[in-house]
Amino acid sequence: xxxxxxxxxxxxxxxxxxxxxxxxxxxxxxxxxxxxxxxxxxxxxxxxxxxxxxxxxxxxxxxxxxxxxxxxxxxxxxxxxxxxxxxxxxxxxxxxxxxxxxxxxxxxxxxxxx
Amino acid sequence: xxxxxxxxxxxxxxxxxxxxxxxxxxxxxxxxxxxxxxxxxxxxxxxxxxxxxxxxxxxxxxxxxxxxxxxxxxxxxxxxxxxxxxxxxxxxxxxxxxxxxxxxxxxxxxxx
Numbered sequence: 001x002x003x004x005x006x007x008x009x010x011x012x013x014x015x016x017x018x019x020x021x022x023x024x025x026x027x028x029x030x031x032x033x034x035x036x037x038x039x040x041x042x043x044x045x046x047x048x049x050x051x052x053x054x055x056x057x058x059x060x061x062x063x064x065x066x067x068x069x070x071x072x073x074x075x076x077x078x079x080x081x082x083x084x085x086x087x088x089x090x091x092x093x094x095x096x097x098x099x100x101x102x103x104x105x106x107x108x109x110x111x112x113x114x
Numbered sequence: 115x116x117x118x119x120x121x122x123x124x125x126x127x128x129x130x131x132x133x134x135x136x137x138x139x140x141x142x143x144x145x146x147x148x149x150x151x152x153x154x155x156x157x158x159x160x161x162x163x164x165x166x167x168x169x170x171x172x173x174x175x176x177x178x179x180x181x182x183x184x185x186x187x188x189x190x191x192x193x194x195x196x197x198x199x200x201x202x203x204x205x206x207x208x209x210x211x212x213x214x215x216x217x218x219x220x221x222x223x224x225x226x
Contacts, residue, residue: 045214056212106157
């Protein structure tokens with residue numbers, strides 16, 4: 001069974017640009033969550049999508065947005081990039097229904113803003 | 115709000131030593147508790163979990179018991195290996211919110 005796939009693995013962008021990251025969840029999983037990991041702030045929750053709807057949102061500015069497609073694949077977009085957006089962005093996949101019991105993570109996308 | 119406090123690292127042990135990484139939490143209701151491991155350059159791997167009080171999660175020789183009375187979920191392993199060197203994260207999920215709240219992580223280095 002394939003795991004969670006994130007693309008690309010690495011990205012370098014310039015301040016002011018925008019970026020789109022992609023995540024394909026485990027087959028049968030309908031919930032996709034996104035997290036930002038930085039040395040200073042650790043792991044922080046960005047948002048969760050289920051059945052193409054944002055169901056939960058963390059405390060990030062509106063420059064961070066996402067969407068989910070009918071096949072459960074998700075994309076995350078960051079507009080007007082800032083140096084502080086440099087981070088490892090992790091996607092997590094879970095069933096999304098019933099009690100939350102576990103989430104499986106992809107390998108992440110390493111974003112560097114210069 | 116929910117929070118997780120982990121033992122400060124880094125932790126350096128010799129091979130075959132006993133490992134304990136402390137984790138305590140604050141949460142409303144009855145959260146589910148998790149340990150994740152992150153190897154260099156990789157994402158997070160679920161190591162073990164416990165969904166109710168007194169449950170013991172175990173995997174690959176690692177164990178943790180959900181202690182509601184002390185709000186703790188300490189990770190233990192009887193004999194660590196060099197291959198266990200990684201960063202370990204304690205996390206919780208509570209209520210209807212399908213999000214994980216993570217501790218700050220503990221870097222473990224095991225020397226041969």
